[in-house]
Amino acid sequence: GAVVSQHPSRVICKSGTSVKIECRSLDFQATTMFWYRQFPKQSLMLMATSNEGSKATYEQGVEKDKFLINHASLTLSTLTVTSAHPEDSSFYICSARKMGTRGDTQYFGPGTRLTVL
Amino acid sequence: AQSVTQPDIHITVSEGASLELRCNYSYGATPYLFWYVQSPGQGLQLLLKYFSGDTLVQGIKGFEAEFKRSQSSFNLRKPSVHWSDAAEYFCAVGEGDDKIIFGKGTRLHILP
Numbered sequence: 207g208a209v210v211s212q213h214p215s216r217v218i219c220k221s222g223t224s225v226k227i228e229c230r231s232l233d234f235q236a237t238t239m240f241w242y243r244q245f246p247k248q249s250l251m252l253m254a255t256s257n258e259g260s261k262a263t264y265e266q267g268v269e270k271d272k273f274l275i276n277h278a279s280l281t282l283s284t285l286t287v288t289s290a291h292p293e294d295s296s297f298y299i300c301s302a303r304k305m306g307t308r309g310d311t312q313y314f315g316p317g318t319r320l321t322v323l
Numbered sequence: 324a325q326s327v328t329q330p331d332i333h334i335t336v337s338e339g340a341s342l343e344l345r346c347n348y349s350y351g352a353t354p355y356l357f358w359y360v361q362s363p364g365q366g367l368q369l370l371l372k373y374f375s376g377d378t379l380v381q382g383i384k385g386f387e388a389e390f391k392r393s394q395s396s397f398n399l400r401k402p403s404v405h406w407s408d409a410a411e412y413f414c415a416v417g418e419g420d421d422k423i424i425f426g427k428g429t430r431l432h433i434l435p
Contacts (some may be wrong), residue, residue, distance in 0.1 A: 314366040314367040317366055
């Protein structure tokens, strides 16, 4: 199988604080992980591509200084929401790419619900 | 630019009935196509994907999808739905497996 975990599953924080979300591939190594944001009743929007050992690639409109991504190992990527504000409240989902003989596949974590008060 | 359209926001079917969820895409080359399912509180699970070969793709949980290039469609089907199939279904298109673009999703409701 291919299992991706996220921690925490739910976090509530005060405005102005920073929050770190972890994404782990539990049974495979992933040189590439992705971070998505999902608003209520909306689709997933890709925020950034996280590459192990190098800088993340951010999508247009995503502030890299606000959403810090670190991919320090082949099984762990972290997303830190710095100086969070209520508008950052959302559902954040990560995925990890697993290489396969019939093409690569992204496996998704269960998501992290962030609420900023 | 790549895009994915799921024209139905909600679909309601009776348990045991057949199901078809529609998906149209816009992409310049032969796309990689995916269907994912998202249950409440859970992450997205890959149902099936197409990237070459047979245009009728078999997936998990009894789902299948057919790639029709002439119609730019990749509709998801299941001959007989179960109550546990109630969830949000996302069609997606990607170049390789990077930068997957998701549709807005179709919420499937099952009547007992």
